[in-house]
Amino acid sequence: MGTPVTTRSLHDRLKHSINRTALRSYLAEFISTFLFVFVVIGSIMSSRELLPDVTNASDPSCLVAVALANAFALSSAVYIFGASSPDNKSATSSSGAHVNPAVTFGLAVGGHISIPTAIFYWIMQLIAASMACLLLRVATADHVVPTHAIAVEMTGFGASILEGVTTFTLVYTIYAARDARKGPLSAIGPLAIGLVAGGNVLATGPFSGGSMNPACSFGSALVNGSFKNQAVYWVGPLIGGAIAGLVYDNVVFPFTVEHSAAD
Amino acid sequence: MGTPVTTRSLHDRLKHSINRTALRSYLAEFISTFLFVFVVIGSIMSSRELLPDVTNASDPSCLVAVALANAFALSSAVYIFGASSPDNKSATSSSGAHVNPAVTFGLAVGGHISIPTAIFYWIMQLIAASMACLLLRVATADHVVPTHAIAVEMTGFGASILEGVTTFTLVYTIYAARDARKGPLSAIGPLAIGLVAGGNVLATGPFSGGSMNPACSFGSALVNGSFKNQAVYWVGPLIGGAIAGLVYDNVVFPFTVEHSAAD
């Protein structure tokens, strides 16, 4: 009576990842990621545009602007995503958009989405981020699209550590918001996810750039034409996101029986 | 037994849009729009008043102030609107106020409100926005009411693109918040709508003005006496809002059977 789920071939898995519902979730992911990257990179451009002195790279009110942009955009981007994921039967879920390859990776490591689906999400995220940055550059008459950067006195390793730790807390919060055991608190899940991102930018912005998002860093680097320190924004977040998923599911809040039903 | 709903004449539709419940929803829309425009335009006036140097048009903390004003005021304005819309039987709905002709247009394109009702909403929005700006001017002893403006180096086309994209994400979020399939997440709908507006202002404020709202731009231009670049704040938002409605309803989250019941 058909292939059992546990021994699905690559072909079956691909079929599972390419159907009408799955394609819709990829489009929804594209829109959410576009919104997020547009607001985050746009806020960096906007706050720099307003600085009286061009040589002065930044000031604390720029940090506030960019942190609020991260918090507001991530909350909204997670909120508007409501399509059924290809690995999830329910029409709408509070799990929200990933908008972030590190989040997708962290969920794949925990077994919450399949590898082919994760790859399609990554592709959508990278395309959406690049298009958001390109549109910002074209619409603003070729203003420079800023890239995430690390402070001159810091090492790439130190920056990777900061990006890894902040992505850990971000993905950990996403796991908590997806957790069906949250009860009434699940209503504010998208807000909690946005707030932890905003807090992390406030803590690490001037040191490591406060990205936590390889797609956002990739898109701005592609349009800017400079991939300096790009590795920092992939290595740190991917490792941090993966560890967060493993710690949440296996150590802190292990599921027993209700696992398959709850998620 | 009476005209079927699908073949209602213009006369019937008008009667549907002018009754006690409908008039109440227009008044509620007036109050919400007044609140929103008062806070948004007032925050621009306030933050300029506080700048030490008058020649300095703005600085990043002004951007933060105006973005927070947008987020706070739109969340509140959407929240306080609870009258039954003339196209909606339930006494209270989480759909909230439009406070924005582009939102009304986006909902009309998707068939969620009728054309006559939309026209009455537009009239209310334009009057409320103009009165809010007039009151700010009179009460502050003839301070200049600022208009939305685009950066000197930008083209009107580029600004229209930015206004169109940001209005797209705003109306898309409003569709998501109205979606009955959101479940417990519908409780924070007004917050998500406010946050996406605040994020968009942070991203585009110094470039295109960050209006997303033709009524707000119209009211301030009327009281200021300058309609320069007014087209930017109508063309971009109306197109962006309409596309958002069509994409949400038809491409990303098409309803099947439960459409008429859910909305």
Next chain:
Amino acid sequence: MGTPVTTRSLHDRLKHSINRTALRSYLAEFISTFLFVFVVIGSIMSSRELLPDVTNASDPSCLVAVALANAFALSSAVYIFGASSPDNKSATSSSGAHVNPAVTFGLAVGGHISIPTAIFYWIMQLIAASMACLLLRVATADHVVPTHAIAVEMTGFGASILEGVTTFTLVYTIYAARDARKGPLSAIGPLAIGLVAGGNVLATGPFSGGSMNPACSFGSALVNGSFKNQAVYWVGPLIGGAIAGLVYDNVVFPFTVEHSAAD
């Protein structure tokens, strides 16, 4: 079988306002008002303390700080108040603390609390506000407690208009948050109330002071020793609050049968 409710004597009404449950709600109101005034007046003192140049009265980031303080403190103060009001049988209600004589007045005009209860609330609010300001002065080694002030170019009438309009939207939002017909949206009522207060401060702070609260203005004036323009902070808010209650209950969302049950 006892006096009917509609013809209760003053003596009965007083007995109704002085019992164990009522006394608890007065204490809860004291704590909420203390929290609110402490944070709002403290934030004005703190942001001035940080300005590099003492002659410079304010700057836009001070406006942001004080607006956020209003939003955060009012949301929290409303949230923590959960005692049964003496006019309300349910043990906890989402109606929240008033922390503001104008709100109490607006609710009394609408008949939602009795006159003796309103008087006890006013007394609690004025004492709590005065003690919060006194504590700030003593603990900070006699720093000046700032009073709400209007811009030099403005008239007292203009400032009263601004205070009246902003208090109107504040009390209107409080009525909306108390409305049992809000359904799931009632969960975010305290946040909506805080956000409208924060937005109003952003819009009117440098012009009329952005008080909306006679108790807050009274307490700071008492400890500061200057009652200049105090009338502005009583006349505007009281009229605005009363109109908001009448408009909400009678014009926009009139109750029919479920009135007595819902509130």
Next chain:
Amino acid sequence: MGTPVTTRSLHDRLKHSINRTALRSYLAEFISTFLFVFVVIGSIMSSRELLPDVTNASDPSCLVAVALANAFALSSAVYIFGASSPDNKSATSSSGAHVNPAVTFGLAVGGHISIPTAIFYWIMQLIAASMACLLLRVATADHVVPTHAIAVEMTGFGASILEGVTTFTLVYTIYAARDARKGPLSAIGPLAIGLVAGGNVLATGPFSGGSMNPACSFGSALVNGSFKNQAVYWVGPLIGGAIAGLVYDNVVFPFTVEHSAAD
């Protein structure tokens, strides 16, 4: 049939505090506290890094940045904590993480957690805070980790008063958020807790440091190597937190029968 609950020996209580579920809650507390302290101390370091003039200790936009970091981080840290506490049978509770010895003390005084459990929480909080500060110092190439400090013109007693009052309102809000009688409002409990913390920082930051958290002050002092005024951040918060718990439970909202069931 076993020792009755009321006469449990120390040995029984310890066994109750050291089992698999309890150990998980300590780990969850560690993660929440780490997140909170990392963001709060990191935001102080970040906003100082961005000041153009190093001799200028702070400015109002730094205050906004640190207050938002407190609000965002505390909301998130409370939200993500969902393990069953060793004194609580339900798998998830809305009570959230303490991340703060003063909160743990305030809950222990009210009898909501046992003494041995409270001690393990304290240990976790102090280790997590110290590790967060150490990581910030190492990853940023030995930037100075700032300690909470009081204004030069203030006395230690005045600062203790401010820290005590702000911790009182924080712990009072936490009691309110834990209160099962809050109904639908319990959904936004973590937000209310974060907002009161952010408001308190806005009010007292430049005067007493705005800590409200002995673990945060201890960790930064340990890594910085200076324990100046450390007593201020223990005496004030512990007394304020204990009074808050006693006032909430016994005076304002005393439970009658449903106590044991509700909490």
